[in-house]
Amino acid sequence: MSNNTLILGLQWGDEGKGKIVDALAENSEVVCRFQGGHNAGHTLKVDGEQKVLHLVPSGILHPSVHCVLGNGIVLSLPALQQEITELEESGINFTDRFYVSGDCALILPTHIAIDKVRDQSEGIGTTGRGIGPAYEDKVARRAIRFSDLQDLDKLQSRLEKLVDYHNKILVHLYNAEPIPFQDVLEELQNYQSLFQKFHSGTQDLLRGWVKDNKKIIFEGAQGSMLDIDHGTYPYVTSSSTTAGGLSTGLGVGPKYVDTILGITKAYTTRVGEGPFATELFDANADQLAKVGHEFGATTGRPRRCGWLDLKALETIVFINSVTTLCITKLDVLDGFSEIQVCVDYGKEQNPIYKTLPGWKQETSGIRDFNDLPQAAQDYIMFIENVLDCPVGIVSVGPSRDQTIYRA
Ligand code: IMP
Numbered sequence: 001m002s003n004n005t006l007i008l009g010l011q012w013g014d015e016g017k018g019k020i021v022d023a024l025a026e027n028s029e030v031v032c033r034f035q036g037g038h039n040a041g042h043t044l045k046v047d048g049e050q051k052v053l054h055l056v057p058s059g060i061l062h063p064s065v066h067c068v069l070g071n072g073i074v075l076s077l078p079a080l081q082q083e084i085t086e087l088e089e090s091g092i093n094f095t096d097r098f099y100v101s102g103d104c105a106l107i108l109p110t111h112i113a114i115d116k117v118r119d120q121s122e123g124i125g126t127t128g129r130g131i132g133p134a135y136e137d138k139v140a141r142r143a144i145r146f147s148d149l150q151d152l153d154k155l156q157s158r159l160e161k162l163v164d165y166h167n168k169i170l171v172h173l174y175n176a177e178p179i180p181f182q183d184v185l186e187e188l189q190n191y192q193s194l195f196q197k198f199h200s201g202t203q204d205l206l207r208g209w210v211k212d213n214k215k216i217i218f219e220g221a222q223g224s225m226l227d228i229d230h231g232t233y234p235y236v237t238s239s240s241t242t243a244g245g246l247s248t249g250l251g252v253g254p255k256y257v258d259t260i261l262g263i264t265k266a267y268t269t270r271v272g273e274g275p276f277a278t279e280l281f282d283a284n285a286d287q288l289a290k291v292g293h294e295f296g297a298t299t300g301r302p303r304r305c306g307w308l309d310l311k312a313l314e315t316i317v318f319i320n321s322v323t324t325l326c327i328t329k330l331d332v333l334d335g336f337s338e339i340q341v342c343v344d345y346g347k348e349q350n351p352i353y354k355t356l357p358g359w360k361q362e363t364s365g366i367r368d369f370n371d372l373p374q375a376a377q378d379y380i381m382f383i384e385n386v387l388d389c390p391v392g393i394v395s396v397g398p399s400r401d402q403t404i405y406r407a
Contacts, residue, residue, distance in 0.1 A: 004216045004257040006246055009223030010316045012083075012270040014296070014344050015263040015326035016395055018042025020159065021058035021219045025402050029214040030207070031059025032068035033237035034249030036221035037107060037134070038079040039127040041297025045398040051090075052297050056083050060092060062278050068202050069243065071103035072249020074134040075146055077106075077191035079232065080402050099200035102147030103136040107131070109187060110166035117174040124235055125272030127298050135238035137162070144188075149195035152188060203251035218246050218257065223317045224269075235274025243320040262322035264313060266379070268331045269303040271296045277351045278306035278342045292332040307353065309342040310386045317387050326393035327380060330372075331364045331402075339379065343386065347390070356382060364397040369406045 005024065011016040022044045023103075025031050036375075038054040046061055055076070058066040076152065084094055111130030118133075119126045126132060137143040142162055148155045160181055167178035209216060220241060225231045225243040239245060243260060247253055267288055270276045280288070285305045288294065294303035317325075333339055336358040342351035359373035366372055372394075384391045394404040 002250070003213060003258050004117075004210070004218070005261055005276055006220070006257045007261045007263065008220040008243060008320055008322070009241070009323070010225075010264045010313055010320070011223045011263045011268055012225045012272075012276075013222040014041070014269055014271070014294075015265050016221060017089055017220060017227060017263050018044050018053060018058045019393060019395065019398060019400070020263060020326055020328070020393065020403075022046070022061055024217055025059035025062045025065050026057065026216040027215065028065060028217050029095075030066045030068065030209055030216040031057040032070055032202075032216065032250055033057050033073060033219050033221060034179070035072045035241060035245040036237065037074040037129060037131050038076050038299060039129045039131045039237065040221035040247045042221075043297045043398070046400060048399075054083060054298060055080055056087065056098070057201075059217060059219070060087060060098070061095060061321055062171075064097075065182065066097045066099070068098075068200075068205065068250070069100045069104060070206075070250035071099070071101040071200055072245060074107050074131055074138070074195055075100070075238075076107040076129065076193060077187065079129075079192055080194060081191055084388040088290070091138075092269065094198075097200050097206060097255070097329055098198055099205060100146055100194070101199045101202040102145065102199050104146040104186075105134055105143035105149075106146060106272040107134040108144065108163070108166070108184055110163055110184060111137070112177065113179055114166060114169055114174075117170065117176045121174075123273055127272075127276075128192050129298075132238045133166075146195060146199060149188060149199075149397075152185070159188070206250060206252050210252065217248065217351070218252070219247070223319060225294055225312065228290060228327055230316075232274045232320050235272065242316075260321055260323045261326055262324070263326045263328060264308070265292075265328050266333050267308050268306045269290075270293050271301050271303050276304055277312070277345065278309045279304050280306045284336070287335065288332060291335065292329055307340045307342060307352065310383065311342050311344050311351070313387055317389055322389055324392040325384065325387065325389050326395065327383065328395040329375060330380075331362070331396045333376075333379075334362055334364075335360065341382065354382075364402060366396060367401075368396065369404050372404070402406070
C-alpha cells in the first residue's frame with residue numbers, strides 16, 4: 001500500500017468499508033473520518049467478535065493507530081461518549097491517540113427531533129440521527145461547533161436563539177412537542193469533558209503527519225450514490241461522500257492522496273427510499289439478503305438487494321478518480337448458477353443485463369486470487385474491464401483474514 005489511501009464506498013453505503021479500513025490500518029499510522037456522523041455503521045469482525053462502529057474511525061482497534069474526526073463530521077456528543085465507553089470497556093485505549101476537530105458542527109437533540117418528525121412526511125428514510133438538520137445549520141452559519149464547548153456561558157444566548165428556532169419548526173410546522181432549552185444546555189454541559197479530552201487542531205496535526213510521511217487512511221462513510229451532489233437526490237445523505245469531501249472535511253489537499261480505493265459489493269444493496277435500477281423482488285433478492293445478512297448496522301432495517309450496476313459505477317469511478325477497486329462479499333454469490341450485471345440502461349432507465357455464469361463453489365476459505373473458481377475470477381475481471389480500473393482486493397467473508405490481495 002502506498003502512503004496515503006482514501007477509502008470510499010461506491011454504492012449506497014454498507015459496502016464493507018469498515019472491514020477493509022480495519023485490515024489496512026494494521027500497516028498505517030493514522031485513520032481519519034471526514035464526513036457524516038453516527039449515521040454510519042461500520043461492522044468489523046475481530047477474533048470472532050463482532051463490533052459495530054458508528055462514529056469512531058475503524059482504525060481504533062489497532063492500539064498504535066492515531067484516529068481523527070475531521071471538521072466535516074457532524075458530531076453527536078452522547079453517541080461519541082457511548083461509543084468511547086463501550087470500546088474502553090472492551091480494553092481499547094483512547095488516550096493520546098484520538099483527536100476531534102473543534103470545527104465539527106454539533107448534532108443537538110432538537111436536530112434529531114426535527115429529522116424524525118420531518119422524515120415522516122418527506123419519506124427519505126433517514127437514519128433519524130439528526131444528520132440533515134445539523135448540516136443545514138452548518139451551511140446556514142448558525143451551528144454550534146465542538147469548540148463552543150470551551151465556554152458555555154458565552155454560548156448561552158446563541159444556543160437559546162437556535163433552540164428557539166428549532167422549536168418553532170417542531171411546533172408550528174410539524175405540530176410536535178418542543179424540546180426545553182434546559183435539556184439541550186444540560187446535554188452540552190454533561191459532555192463538556194469530551195472537549196477537554198479530545199479537542200484538537202486536526203488540520204495542523206494532519207499537515208505535520210503528511211510532512212513526516214506518515215501512512216494515513218482517510219475513511220469515507222456512506223457511499224457515493226448517497227452524495228449530496230452526485231447521488232440519487234433527494235434520496236441522499238447531507239454530506240459529500242465522494243472524493244472531494246476529503247479536502248473540505250479534513251483540510252487535506254488532493255495531491256496528498258496516493259491511492260483512491262473504491263469499495264463495491266459484488267452485488268448492490270440500499271437502505272432507505274429512492275431509485276435503485278437493479279433492485280430485485282424475486283427469490284434472488286431473498287437469497288442475497290439471507291446469505292449476505294443484509295440488515296442495516298445502524299437501524300437494523302432490511303436492505304433492498306439487487307445485481308451489480310456497472311453503468312452507475314462507471315460514473316462513480318470517474319467522479320472519485322478511483323485508482324484501485326475492492327470487491328466485497330464475493331462469497332454471497334457462491335450459490336448462484338447465473339449472475340446478472342447491469343451494463344447499460346434502456347430508454348426508460350431500465351437496466352440492460354449481461355448474464356455471467358456462477359461458480360457454485362464456496363470461496364470464503366480462499367486467500368489467493370488464482371485459487372478462486374475460474375468463473376469467479378472471470379466475474380472480477382469482467383468488472384475491471386468494464387470499469388477500466390484494477391481490482392486490488394477481494395473480500396470473501398467478514399473476518400480480517402478473509403481477504404484476497406492481488407499483487
Ligand atoms: P441520513 O444520513 O440519516 O440523513 O439518511 C439519508 C439516507 O442515507 C437514507 O436513505 C439512509 O438510509 C442513508 N444512509 C445514511 N447513512 C448510511 C449508511 O451508513 N449506510 C447506508 N445508508 C445510509
